[in-house]
Amino acid sequence: MKLIRLLSVTAFSLALLTFSGCVHGKNGAGGSGSGASDSDSVNGMALPERQDGVSFTGSNVDRNKFRPIYFGFDSHEISGEERGKIEEVANFMKSAPNNLIIAGFTDERGTPEYNRGLGERRAQAVREALIRAGADGSKIQTVSFGSEMPADSGSSEGAWAKNRRAEFGVVR
């Protein structure tokens, strides 16, 4: 575990060092225009160790402090309209001592295992955006529930749009 921790800290530092608006989106979207493909061995920003006894569904987590970030179909891109919400959370994180857990969700239209991966990718995209906006990544954890726990249990375009989301859990 020591080694893993060391490696993940190293990876995290490297990620911070090399992360200056570099490409993280699918198909290079969100890239800085450098034109370089993302073939770097460091991809994403390594997660910190979990806090014992703390999880997104726990009673010591406030899940209603911030509005969810919504996503397009099969996408983990954070659209322009959602940026304001990211800023709001980043500003809170910069001044408050709290840890944050971002939970990613999908609509019901994918297969279950892919949905769990996509939900995680959405949560990680939000985490990256928060770090870019100045939040401390070592205080931000992620989890994916895939298509479980839908915000709207319906099977309409409207329900699906509400379910493609990342929620913020502020650890009290």
Added chain:
Amino acid sequence: MKKLHALSLLATCLLASATVTWGAETPTITISKSDKIAIAIGALSGADGPQVAKILQNDLAMSGYFNVGPAANAGFIVGGTSSGTSLAGSVTDRAGKTVLSKTFNGTARGKVHAYADEIIETLTGNKGIADSKVAFVATHTGHKEIYVADADGSNVRQLTSDGTISVGPKLSPDGTKLVYTGYKSGYADVYEIDLNSGARNRIIKFPGTNIGACYSPNGRELAVILSKDGNPELYTTSAGGGSPHRLTHTPGVESSPTWSPSGDEIIYSSDDHGGPQLYRISASGGTGRLLSTGHGYNTEPNWSPDGKRVAFTVREGGFTIAILDLGSGNSHTVGSGEGPAWGADSRHLIFAEGGALILLDAQTGQKTTLVSGLGKISEPTWSR
């Protein structure tokens, strides 16, 4: 193997001659059912004889290799003596010559399944599916829990009772262990259950989401999707946990790894370039190579034990099961459903459709419902 092939040839000859000799009304030699061996269930003595006969008949019919019918038309006759946990099996040909004689030990159903697989292997040279286990997710309790059953859909047993979310089960090839992703901690962790003792351990609990764990063919390694480094990526690790080895480095989402029979390669799904596609990578690392399927959304790949084909789920409106032939590169769809898993014979598939667990003979297209009435069934897995 030589002996098996000889027997298989013998069976074919017997069938052909059976058609000529006993199909007296028909002047032409028809081999329309020549891929099936005519077999009869003969005398099965012992207190549970009738039950043994019933299970055996179903197992042999389910295998797809046999027409189970009356002794008069049969090339082989299956008999035996059952006593408690033991079953002395004996198969004779038309001439009365013994082609199989062996004693099987196990549970009331287990010993019969073992006998059925031995008959299949002796007469066809192929591995049977009767003595294997299936597992799946079902929502019967109102929560997603893991269930296990015999390959014929009997002996359904609920494994987890956490009342949270338990998903993505994968049986070890030998059917003695099962890994799955559980949310007991509030995070997605990989648990392993010893199916004999019932002991459960949380074996992978890195930060982030730990999903898609799948045993290597020898059961010693796991392929798994971890997000600890900031993105869902494909790793391998020793079974039981340990330090993971990272295989992919993409900004996309990797999911559902499946091993080649040799354990040298892994096929997985990745949406690195648009919709999820199938990729093939060396288990020791390197670059994932795209497997073109002609479909836009390809997930849940499952590599056949003979290494020749990959079954997977495509989304075209609803979900459809497709099979990719790795030799020719051609793929075709076999009907609606999701989450396909090959049986040991590389002939049958199980998958979820309409909330039920379905068995498909990919050679004949015959479909059988194995398990239903447990709420919505999903994500089946099959031991080998």
